[in-house]
Amino acid sequence: MTQDPTISENIAVTGRPVSGTPVRRLTAGWHQTRGPASLRQHLARYGGLPNLGGQLIAMVTMAGLTGRGGAAFPTGTKLRAVAVGRGPKVVVANGMEGEPASEKDQALLARSPHLVLDGAVLAAEAIGADTVHICLERPRYQQIDEVAHAISERQRAGSDPVRLLIRDLPARYVASEETAVVRWLNTGDARPVLAPPRPSDRGVQRRPTLVDNVETLAHLALIGRFGPAWFREAGRADAPGTMLTTISGDVTYPGVYEVETSTTVGELLALANADIEATVVLLGGYGGSWQQIASVASLPFTPAGLGPAGASPGAGVVAVLPASSCGITETARVLGYLAGESARQCGPCQFGLAAVANDFAQLATGRLQGDSLRRLHHRLGVIAGRGACRHPDGAVRLAASALTAFSADLRAHAAQRPCRAAQRGPQAAVMPIPRRDGQEDWR
């Protein structure tokens, strides 16, 4: 899915208000223009960059903006942590959307690259950085060309006081992790490292470094223009603003939606017109969790809202499993991919994920029973928290959630009976698995 060159054609933007007014902030005008908005179109749409006189960090803090890359860390806190560090700072705009079921950052860069660049420039001014590294996946050459064009438009206009540099990193799942991005910028190796020290303390060239997801920077650009009170007009007090979500799977209208952060899972499923026979949804991405639609439909798609169900929005991923698909088989395929994406630096990840993926492959064919099944449960309890990054935690979370969400199918597989999906006919794989084409390169 991430390799699909037609992604920008599939963008569906909701103008339908879930609550309050229609939500067209980051996605304003996406229906009117094809391709990226030019600098002229962008300025006509949003106006010029404001001179904030050192107020940006306070504004972002008051707005309550949180990171849209998956961790949901308060952006104002991060800005301040970098700003108080010594010496010159660095900004990294993280556009390395490596999550196969997410397309929102690609959609944003394909339509509104200047909004992301605006946010990066404002953040750089606020923290005292003279350089912004815009980090993108190397195989996305069209995206790289479009962002490069946007930067050249700005250079001709001569408006930015900072250097904007595009950097193309290897396309690996964990290369989007912030310590991996910083390591690649420093050494050319895109594998994660153990933090602390965090990039905010010691990052690119050992300087305090702000690593923010590109959607986060786009919101920041709008907060800089229109202020925190405006930002809070959407969403709820504890989850203000809007967010981009990618809704895929068994839905009539797959695509990227901008919604208020207060939107419930059920409302998201209704927007994309999810099949009413579907019972299970993947929330948060491949390091997220399978959830029964019935038990999460009424919950807000926020970290706090989904917390009681053991779920998280991650980078805004919702994927509906078709009723005709076997969740165990899909999970086995995804775990095989995640195990292959281990950077093989940490034993519990390298060996643990391979073992769990192998267990699921056996589960899918009904060959994992008794002691082996008990061993799988044990394995799922000892891997998380033991890698340098959170990759093993996510894979184990997905695996554990599959055992709960698909418990009936599990019993069928163990008894060598066809599961619910198998009763409905032949299986087609639904969760997208990027092809590696033999690329093992981390440089």
Place this chain on the structure above:
Amino acid sequence: MTLRLRIDPTACTGHGVCADLLPERIQLDEWGYPIIQPQVSPALAPDARRAVRGCPVLALRLQRVPPSQQEGTSAS
């Protein structure tokens, strides 16, 4: 002053020396990598220091935990 074990999992190669020297806080998983209960009491501190020195790849550290962080520190 509480002490706390910390491992760099990217450095650890699974020799297992630490689990031999500090079995009270360190067990090995089925692949030979340490599962650590990080809090170290003063009584265990000498053994913990030996385990740190014994690691052939210097992946194990012993850190002082400031009193303000002693409550609710999570395992890592």
